[in-house]
Amino acid sequence: MIVLLFSIQIPSAEAATLEGETTVNLNVRATPSTNGKLIQTLKKGTKVKYGTHNKEWSKIYLNSRTYYASAQYIKRITAPATTVTKQTATSTGVTTVNLNIRVSAYSKAKIYRTLKKGTTVQYVVHNSSWAKVYVDGKTYYAAKAYIAPKTVASQPTVVKEDGHANRELKLFGYRNQRSTVLKVLPAQTAVVSSKYNSSWSVVYIGSKTYYAPTAFITAGAAKPTVVKENGHANRELKLFGYRNQRSTVLKVLPAQTAVVSSKYNSSWSIVYIGSKTYYAPTAFISPGAPAVTPPPATKPPVVQKVTGYANRNANLYKKTIQSSPVARVLPKYTAVTYSKHNSSWSVVYIGTETFYTPTSWLSAGKAPAAPAATPKGKVYTNTPGDVLNVRASASASSTILGRLAHGTQVDHYGSTNGFYKIKYNGRDGYISTAYAMTLKPSATSNAVIVLDAGHGGGDPGAVNGSLYEKTVVLDVTKRVEAYLRSKYDYQVRLTRSTDVYLTLDQRVQTAKTLRGNLFVSLHTNAATTPYAKGVETFYSSSSAHSAKSRVLATDIQSHLMGKMSGMTNRGVKTANYYVIRYNTMPSALVELGFISSPQDITHLRSDASRQRMAEGVAEGIAKYVRAYH
Template structure:
């Protein structure tokens, strides 16, 4: 029994041994013989001679020992004397075909490699019956020329075919209709190194004819070019013609056929509208009545001729009563702001019912019946009070910050006014008309300011942009809104407000907490914008920390802010007051809250976060919530 098993094993071993080793070792080299060289079945001068290679024969070999090398022939390993093989450096191997090639066809799916070795890198695999150009390399390998470069393949899987090579364009090629499946370079020759004549866009219709397995001839304006076959799909059915409206970019010549040398049948004047459809990459069909013509597409602009809008006449006027400004041309649109009676404005007429109102770079809409052109001629409109806690208000000769200063007024000063103009109130000062900034007046006498110090913390900054949506950054939004909160609290309530950062700088969480303490704050509010990887999440929310030493008052602060913010921003979702142990509100030494003004990832919230008017309302909501807390505890 043991004898039978041994005999079977030896039989299997002999069968496998007879098959030979088909994969060479990793370290292989190219060389040539310096003499007629015997190749043996083992590394010994007494070894049987398998074949004799002539002098200067190319060989693929690997190291064996100091005297012998392994020679790879027909996918098997043999041996030869090392001293009679001269190595060929990689730089000496040409990648450009300069040898005479033969037409052939693959007899199986065939790997084409970058070197004549089974361990050589596979450049691509050619399918069975693919036509190739090749030249002999050695007894086992051939050189295969693809796109003007030389690669290698097993000789036994390439069969020569008897054809008459011709690179000329056939006089009557079998022209097919096709369409591009991607943007495609059209070249002067069938090679990736060929000069690009032009690039056609995806879905362009082309006329083409077969050239070889990889390239096709593309016919443009009667001339032949070349393109990769892989990106052209044949069109077997008639493509539906899509007619569109366009107009002439300049006087437009209409031809009888797609040739600029053909007869010019008609000429359309510049900006003349027409109906047309694309014919190919260069030409379009123009439809005039029942007739069709051809013209170059580059002379047509898609769409209707733009209507030139008349120049709007801007008028100086004033509000005859309280004037509501809308963000759109509708009384149901969002109310952006109100102008007081007799307040000056610049406007233009839309129709008998509506006007456009210009304030800075913004445009609003208002009812025409409530505006009068010219300047108001009235007596004193009432009493106002200067509101600059701890400071004085400049009095200027004209309604401009660049106008000459004629004096100052103290905080709380009562004074009559005679109208408004360009953001200024008109007053009498030393018997003459003068102007003070409307941003620093109140209609009621200012009350004594609180001694509370409010710390505002715009989140992120510097190298930390926070949440991002395109070119819109969280750090930019929150810095803008926080500055508006600061200005509102100072101007309306005279509060002492300090910011952890007022420019685009980066602060760590620890630095923000330390800044609040060093600035001797009594309460801390951190401003942020939310984001998620889904667009459905939306709305505003305010957080306080349950682990804070000031958790109870922090909850009151957060509730006041959220309630007032939701009241100001009724169009946004109210997500309420929530708890979270964020660092800046957990480790602060004072009552603290963190406000999320909305989701930058939400298309709905993004509309508000981009709007100056909405940011101002957000700031006022946050500020009023802070003021309510201060009035309760300070």
């Protein structure tokens, strides 16, 4: 699509440029037209870099962008001849951008490879603009301006020392004690380190390095010997990763659990479990083995199980307290087996699991027949031009039992997981709440859809021979209109239905005047290379309707690619194009393909492909309308 609509330029880092000087106060425009947007006025005598566009217009390169100015008011400055001294010895350099490596010193020569920014290369100067680059044992060429000499700094000698942590040693990824602690070493741990500066040291563990305060490391081996003792927890024993009872509890040992520990200080002990260590309060550990509790002298009472049913919707708990989490709910009249736990609670048996529930919620004997469910309300299906699936469960992936036409009235029995429960052919069925409403819908949507065919009149848009963008998009736009009217009976309005020119603001104001509910602008793309191809849809993240605009663009791109699977899917993107940023309704802009692409142009010329494009755009719009209108 041409730059008249979007004012977007793609500069080429390697394009050949000329040096020139303005001969008058010269207007610089966004497009090669006297109607193009005025970007800047250059004073007479301003030095500029420029290139040839056509007989009347030159390309002007300003601020890394490409604009246009009248060619007759730019005088070329001939640079003095320079003598290039060949450089026989190679130099080591580094690429300052993602750099194209070409087979000859010419900006349109074949690209052998693109080196990423920061790649080290061997090179020599070829001429004032190009360098010879040696890649894979062969000689190629690259723009000299994007290769910088590489300097190699001398590395200081690192002196590693053996030592140990003289206290608990926290290891960091940065020289900042407020940064994340990556590892903690207990006091007396042997470490290998080197001095980074007077405050910090580098600690080496395997192939990894960390930073630690130098003051926390003492040279030489640790002296004290750890004395481990057998004991037991004299109460419930919480184990911590730090010597602080407000820190996270890593493990809890029941009272009387045997433990192996050593004294850390008068308040804390280290507890050893397997290869791991923890901290615990010393007062919670007693020496020696735990006392053995003799088995009870009497046999436990025999449990008397009763067959009964829930006399209400009964909550089941894992504890005998109603403020604890509900583990399961028994629907009213469900048959259960239970036994008395105490005067208030009963134990309920379900399979191999047991639960607690208040005894008053259970009754002995056979449950009476559950009364027939009564509807909770009526809803109407809302799928203009389509049908609604009835599913076997409240899931979009469950089995389809049947389908209901648009506007069908059904009784519902409540909703769950985004689905209404209904009766369908004598059994339970589920329909999506997103496609149901409490008021009977009209036969079709009241939404007003505004379609905008880009360019027109004296603005042909992108051109390839006899094929104009304005002609292609007007044809596809009319096909979208006809499809939406015939299949869905939607209200469709066009910003232009003939070959006339409208400004960007006129298109926005027309959509507003038509009281549109959504706006879709159709275009074809164009590029300076024949390799760019494919379909893409844009929405503006800066508009007041960006959320719905994103849904609209996504629906259109999805259905359009479903119809045009042979074309490249460039996806949904954001852009602040005028007609979608400043519109007063959800808006999307569709690029139907590149008129400059040999592959895409076959579709843009074909009536059959244009019809499929129109149907894809229309079905995407219809999906959006069904969801929001």
